[in-house]
Amino acid sequence: MDKIKRMKELIHDLNRASDSYYGSGTTLMSDAEFDSKLLELKQLEEEANTVFPNSPVNRVGGAVLKSLIKVKHETPMLSLDKCHSVEEIKKFAAGHDIVASIKLDGISCRLIYQDGELIGAESRGNGTEGNDILQHVKQFMNVPLRINKKGKYVIDGEALIKLDDFEEINKNGEYKNSRNLTAGTLSSLDTSVVKDRKLSWYAWEVVEEVDPILAISNNDYEAHDSFYFRLLEAGKLGFSIVPCEVLGLKYYQNEELQCKIDNFISLAAEKHLPQDGVVFKFEDVEYGKSLGSTEHHNRNGIAFKVKNDSVETTLKDIEFTMGKTGILTPTAVFEPVETEGSTVERASLHNVSVMRELMPRPFRGQRIGVFKANLIIPQLRWAEEFISDGFEKDMEKSFIHIPDKCPVCGEPTKIIKENDSEVLWCTNPECKGKLLGKLTHAVSRNTLNIDGLSEATIQKFISLGWLNSIQDIYYLTKYEKQMKNLDGFGSKSVSKLFDSIEKSRNTTLDRFLYALSIPLVGKTASKVIAEAEDYQFESFVRDMTHPGAKFFSHIPGIGDSIINSLDEYFNRECSNVWELGKEFTFETPKKVSLKTSSGKDLTGQTFVVTGSLKHFENRDALKEKIESLGGKVSGSISKKVTALINNDVNSTSSKNTKAKSLGVKIMSEDEFLEYIS
Structure with a gap:
């Protein structure tokens, strides 16, 4: 092996x-x-001669820096020239062999090794100068700290957050995209957030190598220093490398080249990699260098940008919706338009900073351009600029202003800084909107899984004074008589609701923790903490009381930010958590055996897996089970997919939405197990 x-x-x-x-x-x-x-x-x-940061032989902890230090690159990290047609690519190649690779949409970083030791890491910055991010990179789980290589070794690549991880982190819509969050994370002085946000790094070019790695050209059969073989060797040294392939373009028809490009884009989606097109670089390293560079870009490569055309529509309004932390997220509401095979009429503007950048002065009736980022998420690309013509007073009612009063409670709002972005926040600690967000999250399928408590129903019960906390849900039977007299309620629906509430009393520690809406403690963190406590609630509370959250510091993925958040929450809420826990019977999840391949033959069937799991240890375990029965697992939804496996079958996530639009069946984990039994 x-x-x-x-x-x-x-x-x-x-x-x-x-x-x-x-x-x-x-x-x-x-x-x-x-x-x-x-x-x-x-x-x-x-x-x-290789060491990874998560090796138990030599653990590496996060550091808190005083400041970020600027460093000048020994070799400039320049951009690439852009093109939008296959004809331009073939003209650029001019008969030479080319290495094609996915153009990753993250933050370019350079790693520097000396005699096998990682001694430097630099962000691209302006191309000639970037930040020293060595302590950040040491937290990347897939970057080796030591490699089996003598002399100086310099390798460029992309720091990124995979799209499925970003979707989990950004479920409240507060971040614009994975690239922005990656950039913000690499600018943080607390390097432990790198693990919390699951940053990874993919190599796309070996810049400096002691010995050339020779290959034979398809054109003249002379040995040359191979761009492709350099990358393959990097993979053998322990680096994750960008998916790439050598192409002899002089033998390609335009349609064949376009097909290759489409395949790379599909592969990026399958691997959940954020992409911005396809890169083409000369396979002969020395030939590429001989072409030199401009002040802006190197001439050894070209970037093919996938057209992501926007469609024009009209802005109707901007709604501000509250999340469970009190942040009010702006969402553009517009006339419905068709894009990438589905109809959209809403797009998140993420935060105040993004909104102001896109539309400094928004107004109803404004023309806007809508597209789907990574062909999935509706976004605004441009907005018609408001030009003063002396009749602004006539338009006053059409202008859309950032609310100075919370749309939920009417108390003042405040613009605050969060993750280097301006966000709108309700100043009222007792705001019912915060409570609404927390309770809606608590009853969702991935947490307590209570049917019958929609957001509208929770809002109604809050306004009636019946709900002020999660624990109040388990005492709603006090209002049974009044409930049956409400519009839309009857004996049958009330009975079903109470049955669902009673059923939710049997839960697992990870679901319970996730239901509490502890800042930074999402599904993944909740699960690893629960596993560390063997899913025992009393053990968890005891360890949180003493020694505190530092008890979990040895767990990969639990950094200082999560530890501090846990401690702050439990210092304030410990007694409430203990009382709430008394309402539940905590179970240990059953682990599904992977040692047997018994079950339904899945040959010819393809599945997509998303969301958290309760029976399988992780997605890889479920993937292994499917493949053991002859099936395949894909990373993206298409008409060829048999079913999407998601425990939150009613989710409005991009995968669920696309599956529904294509008529692909969505099944829960339990339904899948029943399907293969």
Whole structure:
């Protein structure tokens, strides 16, 4: 087996066993087996001369920096020239072999190694000068701290947040896109947020290498320093590399080249990689260098930008909706338009900063351009500029202003800074809108899973004074008589609601924690914390009381930001959490066996998996089960997909929406298990 692959397997097994033992006292492997695997990992690290940040042999913790230091690049990190047609690509190649790769849409970073040790990491910045981000990069789970390489080794790549991870982080719509969040994270002085936000890094060019890696050209059969083989070697050294392929373009028809481009875009979607087109660079490194550069871009490559044309429509209004933390998110409401195969009439403007950048002075009737980012998420590309003509008073009623009063409670709002962006926030700590957001989240399918409590119903119950906390849900039976007299309610619907509430009393610790809306503690963090406590509620409360959230600091993915948030929340809410916990019976999730391939034959069937899981340990485990039965797993929805597996079957996520539009079945995990039994 490949040494790097074996190292990654050992790191996964050892970390899982360590987390379980120190978190809950559960033994997953004997001391002898643990010591044997740890010794094997240590020996492999020495043999391969490679170390990963999450290795239990040498753990790396996050650091808090005083400031970001500017560094000048030894070799400029320039952009590439752009093109929009296959004819331009072929003209650029001029008969030479080309390496095609996905143009990743993140933040370009350079890593510098000396005699195998990672000694520097720099963001692109303005191309000649960037930030020293070494401490940030040390938190990337897929960047080796040591490699088996002598001399100086410089490699460029892209820091990014994968789209499925971004969708989970951004469920309240507060971030514009994964690229902006990546940039903000790499600008943070607290480097532990890198792990919390699941940043990863993909290599796309080896800039400096002691020895050339030779290949034979398709054109003249002379050996040359190979751009492609350099990247392949980087993969063997432990780096994640961008999907790429060598193309002899002089043998390609335009239609074939366009097909290759389409395949790269589809592959990016399948791997959840944010993309901005396809990059083409000369396979012969020295030939590429000989072409030189302009002040703006290198001439050794060109970037094909995928057309993402916007469609024009008319702005009707901007609505401000409240999330569970009190942030009011602006959403553009416009005349319905068709784009990328579906009808859209709303698009998030994310925050005040984005809204002001797109439309400094919005007004009803304004012409706007709408497109789908990464062909999925509705966004605004442009807005008609308001030009004063002396009749502004006549338009006063049409202008849309940022509200100075909360649309929910009527108390003052305030524009505050959050993650380097301006956001609108309700100043009222008792705002019912915050309560509405928290309760709506608490009863959702991924948390307590209570049917019959829609957002509108919760809003009604709050206004009647029946709901002021999650715990109040379990005492709604006090209002049974009044409830049956409400419009839209009857004996049958009330009975169903109470049955669903009663059923929700059987839950798991991870769902309970996620239901609390603790800042920064999402589904993933809730799950790993619950696993560390063996899903025991009393054990969790005891450890949070003493020694506090630092008890979880050994768990990969639980950084200082999450620890501080947990401590702040429990210092304030510990007694309430304890009382709420008394309403539940906490269960330990059943783990589905993967050792057997018994079940329905899934040959010829394709599935897409999204959202959190309750029976399988993770998505990879479910993928393994599907493949063991002969099926395939894709990362994107198409008409060829048999079913989308999502425990939140009523979600309005992009995958659910697309599945419904294409008539693809959406099934829960339980329904899938029943399907294959």
